[in-house]
Amino acid sequence: MQHLSEATVLSALMEQLTAAPTSSLLLDYDGTLAPFRTERHLAYPYPQVVPLLNSILSCGRSRVVIVTGRPIVEVEALLGPLQSVEIWGSHGLEHRLADGTYRQLAIAPATTELLKQAESWLTAEGYAERTEIKPGGLAVHWRGMADAEIENIREPLYKGLSAFAEQSSLKLLGFEGGLELRVAHPNKGDAVTTLLSDMDLTTPVVYLGDDLTDEDAFEALRPRGLGILVRPEFRETSAQLWLRPPDELLDFLQQWLNSISSHQATSVVTN
Ligand SMILES: [Mg+2]
Structure with a gap:
């Protein structure tokens, strides 16, 4: 994939999303969906992130998962108006499904x-x-x-x-x-490995993250999906694509929404 241009990789992904019955969008929170703030409890998402994610969720074709280093309760408060979503918190130590089922791994x-x-x-x-x-x-x-x-x-x-x-x-x-x-474990890579284990091999899956802790996730995803670094400046990474927030991130989410929505339109016509 390295020899392909970023635009080619991105348009191939969007075509896969249109064709696939289901897909997975895995997202880090701080620095990816939300700008950094010294007051961490005020680090709300970029405008348009929540409406776009809500539209993606409402479409019913993508599993949206937040994978964050924050405790679940914190990220949930910051995502406020987002409809119920699956969250892996505390680097994968906590897991809550969209239906509210919660579990936390035991620590020795x-x-x-x-x-x-x-x-x-x-x-x-x-x-x-x-x-x-x-x-x-x-x-x-x-x-x-x-x-x-x-x-x-x-x-x-x-x-x-x-x-x-x-x-x-x-x-x-x-x-x-x-x-x-x-x-040491779980880390975000372990969370992604667990997520991948119950996904069909043909399901398009993407992980967006900014931080060094997201590199474990990019590595875990590498054989199967697409890692995307979301950061104002590029750095050495195992991700295959790079987006600068917020504009390129919002554009990506909009393209994701358009792609999964056009699948629905096609289904209606062919049925
Ligand atoms: Mg982050």
């Missing part, structure tokens, strides 16, 4: 204990206000700080938190705006 007591120790360390170092406790992990946010200030804390934070990730079931992740110490 030793891992929970290590996370508590890491939290105590962060509090002692003065990062309590920047620390977010979430299922299976904790994140330290530095978005909104001056660059020089970030440079000062990055190294000691990385070192301090790395100690908890060594020889344990935890891993330390860099993300846009901070560091996260969390259970």
